[in-house]
Amino acid sequence: xxxxxxxxxxAAAVGLVGAALAGCGSSGGSSxxxxxxxxxxxxxxxxxxxxxxxxMQNGAQLxxxxxxxxxxxxxxxxxxxVQDGACDAKSAxxxxxxxxxxxxxxxVGGYCSGxxxxxxxIFNNADIPxxxxxxNSDELVQQKLPLVFLINGTGTQQANAAMKFIKxxxxxxxxxxxxxxxxxxxIADLTEKLLKADSSGPKMAIHEHVTAGESDYSSNVNxxxxxxxxxxxxxxxxxxxxxxxxxxxxxxxxxxxxxADGSVDAKLIAIAGNDNAQGVFATMTQTPDTIPGSEDWIxxxxxxxxxxxxxxxTQAYDAVRVAAEGMTNAxxxxxxxxxxxxEAIDGMTLFSGPLKFTADHTLSAGGFLILVVNGDKFxxxxxxxx
Amino acid sequence: xxxxxxxxxxxxxxxxxxxxxxxxxxxxxQLLNFAHGDIYMLGAFIGFALLAAVGGxxxxxxxxxxxxxxxxxxxxxxxxxxxxxxxxxxxxxxxSRLAALITAVGASFAIEYGMSLLAGPNPEVYPVQLSGESxxxxxxxxxxxxxxxxVVALLLMxxxxxYVQRTRSGRAMRAIAMDPRACLYMGVNVDKVIxxxxxxxxxxxxxxxxxAGAYYGSITFLMGFIIGLKAFTAAVIxxxxxxxxxxxxxxxxxxxxxxxxxxxxxxxxxxxxFGVLILLLTFRPTGLLGERVTERx
Numbered sequence: 183x184x185x186x187x188x189x190x191x192x193a194a195a196v197g198l199v200g201a202a203l204a205g206c207g208s209s210g211g212s213s214x215x216x217x218x219x220x221x222x223x224x225x226x227x228x229x230x231x232x233x234x235x236x237x238m239q240n241g242a243q244l245x246x247x248x249x250x251x252x253x254x255x256x257x258x259x260x261x262x263x264v265q266d267g268a269c270d271a272k273s274a275x276x277x278x279x280x281x282x283x284x285x286x287x288x289x290v291g292g293y294c295s296g297x298x299x300x301x302x303x304i305f306n307n308a309d310i311p312x313x314x315x316x317x318n319s320d321e322l323v324q325q326k327l328p329l330v331f332l333i334n335g336t337g338t339q340q341a342n343a344a345m346k347f348i349k350x351x352x353x354x355x356x357x358x359x360x361x362x363x364x365x366x367x368x369i370a371d372l373t374e375k376l377l378k379a380d381s382s383g384p385k386m387a388i389h390e391h392v393t394a395g396e397s398d399y400s401s402n403v404n405x406x407x408x409x410x411x412x413x414x415x416x417x418x419x420x421x422x423x424x425x426x427x428x429x430x431x432x433x434x435x436x437x438x439x440x441x442a443d444g445s446v447d448a449k450l451i452a453i454a455g456n457d458n459a460q461g462v463f464a465t466m467t468q469t470p471d472t473i474p475g476s477e478d479w480i481x482x483x484x485x486x487x488x489x490x491x492x493x494x495x496t497q498a499y500d501a502v503r504v505a506a507e508g509m510t511n512a513x514x515x516x517x518x519x520x521x522x523x524x525e526a527i528d529g530m531t532l533f534s535g536p537l538k539f540t541a542d543h544t545l546s547a548g549g550f551l552i553l554v555v556n557g558d559k560f561x562x563x564x565x566x567x568x
Numbered sequence: 569x570x571x572x573x574x575x576x577x578x579x580x581x582x583x584x585x586x587x588x589x590x591x592x593x594x595x596x597x598q599l600l601n602f603a604h605g606d607i608y609m610l611g612a613f614i615g616f617a618l619l620a621a622v623g624g625x626x627x628x629x630x631x632x633x634x635x636x637x638x639x640x641x642x643x644x645x646x647x648x649x650x651x652x653x654x655x656x657x658x659x660x661x662x663x664s665r666l667a668a669l670i671t672a673v674g675a676s677f678a679i680e681y682g683m684s685l686l687a688g689p690n691p692e693v694y695p696v697q698l699s700g701e702s703x704x705x706x707x708x709x710x711x712x713x714x715x716x717x718x719v720v721a722l723l724l725m726x727x728x729x730x731y732v733q734r735t736r737s738g739r740a741m742r743a744i745a746m747d748p749r750a751c752l753y754m755g756v757n758v759d760k761v762i763x764x765x766x767x768x769x770x771x772x773x774x775x776x777x778x779x780a781g782a783y784y785g786s787i788t789f790l791m792g793f794i795i796g797l798k799a800f801t802a803a804v805i806x807x808x809x810x811x812x813x814x815x816x817x818x819x820x821x822x823x824x825x826x827x828x829x830x831x832x833x834x835x836x837x838x839x840x841x842f843g844v845l846i847l848l849l850t851f852r853p854t855g856l857l858g859e860r861v862t863e864r865x
Contacts, residue, residue: 227689229689230790232689362835391834391835392834393794393834393838397780397784398784400826401572401575401576401579401825401828401829401830401834401837405829405830408830421691421786424691425785425786428785432702432711449690449691449786453693453785455785
């Protein structure tokens with residue numbers, strides 16, 4: 183009798199799972215045919231960068247809502263299909279394959295460069311253009327895939343901005359620290375190249391690589407302090423960045439610190455400790471807070487999602503708008519035609535400035551500026567316009 | 569030089585505390601409890617929740633508050649370890665080792681992402697942190713909070729050694745590690761002792777979690793992953809199954825990392841550490857203090 187009960191329970195469970203799968207199938211099976219055009223987004227919803235996912239998802243959704251309210255694209259409504267990439271190559275690959283089987287028209291996702299790289303050929307082979315809002319390692323465009331577009335400033339542009347500011351500050355010895363991921367190493371290596379090329383300018387004291395996800399960086403910090411720098415540039419993400427700033431100060435380092443855009447988050451200040459973080463600089467692209475005249479956009483965002491926008495909300499918003507512009511101009515959702523239309527865009531207004539893709543499919547102007555920690559937030563230090 | 573030794577020993581004492589639980593559980597039921605690092609994370613989050621709930625603790629009371637929170641978190645993670653053993657491992661005690669191993673990996677993911685659902689994926693900042701002016705001894709920068717944590721870690725390890733070596737339950741533990749079946753015949757309550765082992769091991773990891781939160785200041789649901797691997801490595805260096813071995817292994821690993829990073833650069837640290845581990849295992853397959861075990865069929 184007991185066995186019988188179990189069998190019934192098991193059968194019921196199988197039935198439930200079956201129903202759930204069927205449910206997934208019907209909702210996930212939305213394709214670009216019919217009345218909708220689906221845009222796909224791979225973004226971290228779990229893992230160490232999980233905080234960023236909702237910012238990007240909401241930014242993209244806001245753009246979609248606004249475009250749909252104006253009648254959509256090519257007479258069809260836009261839809262967003264978000265998959266978790268977890269900032270991890272394996273998860274992102276699975277997510278990208280899911281989007282391909284969901285028949286998305288354009289991919290508007292990609293945050294961690296290391297996780298975005300392996301998804302490029304997947305989308306490219308399926309003739310799906312990628313408008314990457316956040317990931318910005320130069321490696322992403324070095325393969326010269328015809329359908330890949332970056333609308334965040336690249337590593338090269340970020341390194342140039344960093345170098346410009348380092349020279350302005352008149353420092354002598356620069357320590358570079360990265361976390362061994364594609365994004366981070368890219369910026370650090372490019373900055374190293376710039377430092378070495380400029381024989382009269384600041385010297386590179388040390389280039390230290392750390393392992394992401396640890397708590398204790400004292401061994402790395404010891405090496406950095408030994409090299410006696412007066413400027414430390416950290417090119418990784420905010421969680422490790424906060425710990426490194428704190429541990430640098432504990433180890434007696436009193437010089438300047440600068441972080442790259444992956445570390446620009448209020449949590450960096452909280453983790454480092456308010457006192458330790460004061461005066462820390464950051465190389466960053468435009469965010470809603472730093473863009474003049476974006477109050478209206480922030481208000482719309484808050485109204486729609488009852489939450490504040492964050493890093494890469496604006497870029498995800500722009501990625502959707504660029505995608506819509508491309509399809510409208512191409513009068514088609516065909517990947518190659520859309521890519522040609524994207525290359526032809528000239529002067530469309532984005533948060534980062536007027537859009538015109540370079541031959542590499544990157545922004546012609548990276549729009550990097552320097553922020554500084556003031557109290558519990560980042561303020562603009564230098565627009566680097568001169 | 570002194571600086572390197574001191575940082576190595578300090579990090580090593582964290583590894584040692586977590587490694588103890590690994591080693592104890594392995595010693596008794598030959599299970600690699602891969603969820604152990606996540607119990608460390610759980611301890612950090614229990615401490616975080618308690619401190620956040622209490623709110624506004626004056627700076628003068630922060631050490632007392634943290635110690636109290638640490639004790640509560642130890643009981644909490646200990647109980648959790650007990651439940652984990654009952655739910656996930658006990659039903660599999662007589663099945664193949666691989667089944668239990670995979671279950672441990674599954675338990676690890678379940679705890680990590682369960683916590684992510686519960687507390688959110690963002691890193692949290694500890695509301696009460698240890699702070700103090702560091703001073704220099706023989707060229708090493710030492711801070712009072714580091715000393716406090718070292719003392720707590722040493723007390724915990726000392727207490728454990730006393731418990732295992734000098735009490736009845738400790739003797740039962742050592743006996744079961746030698747031969748569980750014979751113990752059963754001798755009237756030892758094997759299940760109870762296994763539960764107790766999980767309780768103690770998990771409580772130590774929980775203590776380390778609260779200590780990490782109070783010292784480093786930031787906690788995330790994935791913080792247990794790397795330290796879990798490191799602790800496992802420490803347990804293997806010291807000889808898995810051996811309690812003094814786990815302590816020695818933790819400190820050795822901390823020192824290896826500290827020296828490796830300093831002389832070879834951060835990117836070579838893990839290569840150096842694991843290179844030494846492989847060399848060590850080539851010459852002493854059972855680790856520093858592990859005893860040669862003859863496989864009984």
